[in-house]
Amino acid sequence: MARPYPHCALCPRLWPLLIAAALIAAAAMLPACSKQREPASPASTPLQPSAIQASATTPPAADPDPVARGKYLVTVGGCNDCHTPWKLGKNGPEPDYSRLLSGHPANLKLTPPAAAADPKTGWAWAGAITNTAFHGPWGTSFTANLTPDEDSGIGIWTEKMFIDTLRSGRHWTSGRPIMPPMPWFNYAKLTDEDLKSIYAYLRTIPPVRNRVPEWMPPAKDVAKAPAGEGQTESAATTPQ
Numbered sequence: 001m002a003r004p005y006p007h008c009a010l011c012p013r014l015w016p017l018l019i020a021a022a023l024i025a026a027a028a029m030l031p032a033c034s035k036q037r038e039p040a041s042p043a044s045t046p047l048q049p050s051a052i053q054a055s056a057t058t059p060p061a062a063d064p065d066p067v068a069r070g071k072y073l074v075t076v077g078g079c080n081d082c083h084t085p086w087k088l089g090k091n092g093p094e095p096d097y098s099r100l101l102s103g104h105p106a107n108l109k110l111t112p113p114a115a116a117a118d119p120k121t122g123w124a125w126a127g128a129i130t131n132t133a134f135h136g137p138w139g140t141s142f143t144a145n146l147t148p149d150e151d152s153g154i155g156i157w158t159e160k161m162f163i164d165t166l167r168s169g170r171h172w173t174s175g176r177p178i179m180p181p182m183p184w185f186n187y188a189k190l191t192d193e194d195l196k197s198i199y200a201y202l203r204t205i206p207p208v209r210n211r212v213p214e215w216m217p218p219a220k221d222v223a224k225a226p227a228g229e230g231q232t233e234s235a236a237t238t239p240q
């Protein structure tokens, strides 16, 4: 059997010593740990696992204005990271808020992604310069237009459709699974009130006409298509 540390001739003999030292150290910490487990006021032990869990499952008092609360949740929930196309700013890439939450720009020509998306290289996936298209083992996914545009955004979505989509992880028209890297499984844990607030906020942002391409499964995705061919929708749309 290969030794885990071939360069270290002493290692096999050191192991028992190291394990003993670790056990002694752990034993020395036990009183401290059990002391910490005693009930204490939440303020004095803010980093207790139980406290973290409590704060994750018990949201802070909601802003009475659902739109303001929704804006806050969209901001901290990182929706702009993927659904607002990025541009190169003074300090590097940043969301282009003039295209707020309008999804992958349909007119952006993409060539097949670099070898970075080949797992054999140690890299699993690649993202477009706008951070709105992602290529990986799931094919190529494009972030949805979340603006209230009725033709290319979520303008015709009801509140129920929106909540059901984020709770089920199913694309609302076809029922197919929502692809990575959309972390719907995190948002599925938001309360109904929070999801309603996000929906309420999304109704108030400027509508942008931008018909995002449909997800491409691995067999026929942009990696295999000649440059630009994956963007068949692009000619028909004018993002603003």
Ligand code: HEC
Pocket (backbone or CB within 6 Å): 073, 074, 077, 078, 079, 080, 081, 082, 083, 134, 141, 142, 143, 144, 146, 165, 170, 171, 172, 173, 177, 178, 179, 180, 181, 182, 183, 187, 198, 214, 215
């Ligand atoms: C890490 C990137 C990422 C983040 C963060 C993200 N999304 Fe997405 N989202 C995506 C991608 C990619 C898709 C397209 C997935 C597909 O086509 O299967 C998507 C799709 C969607 C859809 C459409 C689902 C459908 O049925 O077509 C909705 C709605 C959505 N996201 C809402 C949100 C909201 C709200 C937030 C923030 C709370 C958010 N997303 C954050 C990447 C992201």
